[in-house]
Amino acid sequence: MLKTLYIIVFALMSTASWGHGGVMNEGNECKLRVGPYVMNFSGYQPENNVSKQFCDDMPTIGKSIIVLDFIDNKLRDMTVNFRVIKAEVAALGTADDGKVNNAELAQTPFFEIPAKRYPTGTMTITQDFKEKGHFVGYVVIEGENEKFISRFPFSVGYPNPGIPAGLKIPIAVFLVIIVIMIWLARRKPVVLNERKED
């Protein structure tokens, strides 16, 4: 009984948002922020996990599909450029992940989808990742007189790197509570009725 409750608490905590740079996992939705605009980010690996959806990190190598769905309709009138650059290191899990690096942007990308308008509000990127590695994704959107860039590091083919940063504090609090509960459970029950029963 108590165990089930703990699991429920845990499940609720896992809705906390966490992310790498421009990509945020909010509840059950993975969002990509580009300036003031928001897109839904979905990753698929149809050959390995047919219907499972991933948020930025791809668990295995192989054919991968990334789909960006525009939540803000204004994005349909703007051009979107998507590029992926090879990186040395994995996502740091800090605010630096989202910082645009101009030197990096100037590099020849690992692959790129040139700027184009997507009037149906959805953009599909298909890529075969032949070997595992760390990458940096860039999404550049350009409208009539505005331009925004979003950066998000991601990895392909690496197992889950442990506890996500955003969950560390809730888990710590949770463990402290378990300790308190064990302590409470070991205390002698309080006797309410002062009258002794014979």
Add this chain to the structure above:
Amino acid sequence: MLNFKKSVLMLLAIMVGCIALYAAPAMAHGEKSQAAYLRMRTLLWYDVEVSTTKLKVNEELVMTGKFYWFYDWPSNIAKPEVAFLNIGIPGPVFIRKASYINGVSGTNSTRFDIGETYEFKVILKARRAARVHMHALMNVKEAGPLIGPGRWVEVTGDMADFTNEVTTLTGETIDLEHYGLVNAVKWHIFWGVIAAAWLLYWIFQGPILIPRYKKVKLLGDEADDMITPANRMVGLVMLIGTIVVVTWSYFNAYAQYPVTIPLQSGQITIPALPDAARGVNVEMIDARYRVPGRALEFTIKVTNNTNSPIKLGEFTSANIRWMNPEVSQAEPADSHDPVASNGMSYEGGAVMPGQTKLLKATCTDAAWETYRLAKLIYDPDSRFGGLIFFFDEEGNRSVVAIGGPLLPVFI
């Protein structure tokens, strides 16, 4: 035992805390939060329009439209045996002056038939300044609200100028905005004071709460002695006083307002509109959802029993519209109106009178994902539903409901 209860309570407290701290930000007001099958296979709204999107306090707005009760109603959702048409707005920005379903007054709850179409009209009067996302809304008993398309509406002006005048049966003109308000406040204060006095009196009669509980346990059968004859007298005075006041107020109100009618709570059945398909028969052959690409692809067998060639112009479901601009054009009414102006295309061309033909349609838009309709493919019963609109050369429309199992494809 006590510790177990304590543990559970504590866990509950933690859970509440966690939800408060970590809950993902809520979406607008429910447009996307209802399950996809519920939005696609219950009530399908179309032709919904508002007479104006900018108005002043005291001005009227009329919302009109049609709704179709989907033929393949989900078995776990209550059928519309008792339903009430309303308008969903956050807060009392408008008052409803009148509502009509197929021309019949919608004051009462109504029973509707599955598989039938009805039209509605709701007249609202602006009450206070606000900018609201307004939806037509059908409350179905035991099923909950089934939401229609939303429109942004802005009301300007001062609420102090608002009046809601009606003429009563006896010919008197009253303003419902303030009518009887003073009286209601007076009675609330009167009973509030009495209740507070009663509570206060008992707080000073010996121990209260846990100490009192302990004392009662300790005294056992003699616990009744804790209540003194004076306590009993106060209780009796209170009881008689309450009955006298209630009786007097009843007769007083009756003398003041001799002519009244009770609140109307009857139920009516409204006949449906004639079949909107107008002789067009459609059979679903197969339907797939292309996950990367965000497209619904369906093949239908269409039989045209009208005497004019017809073309496919629109697919609509869950208040989202996919338009085939070669046949029918529509633009979003505002920033939050999901209309894919160029979202639909099909192969097969026109269906001639008397002909039966296969048509293959594709409905593409990010809305499948952003409005969470594609979540359907993760359901144990992945059936979808919607309405397709055919147009003949004179612009006559045939509305046909389609639905069936939906298979996801990745390539």
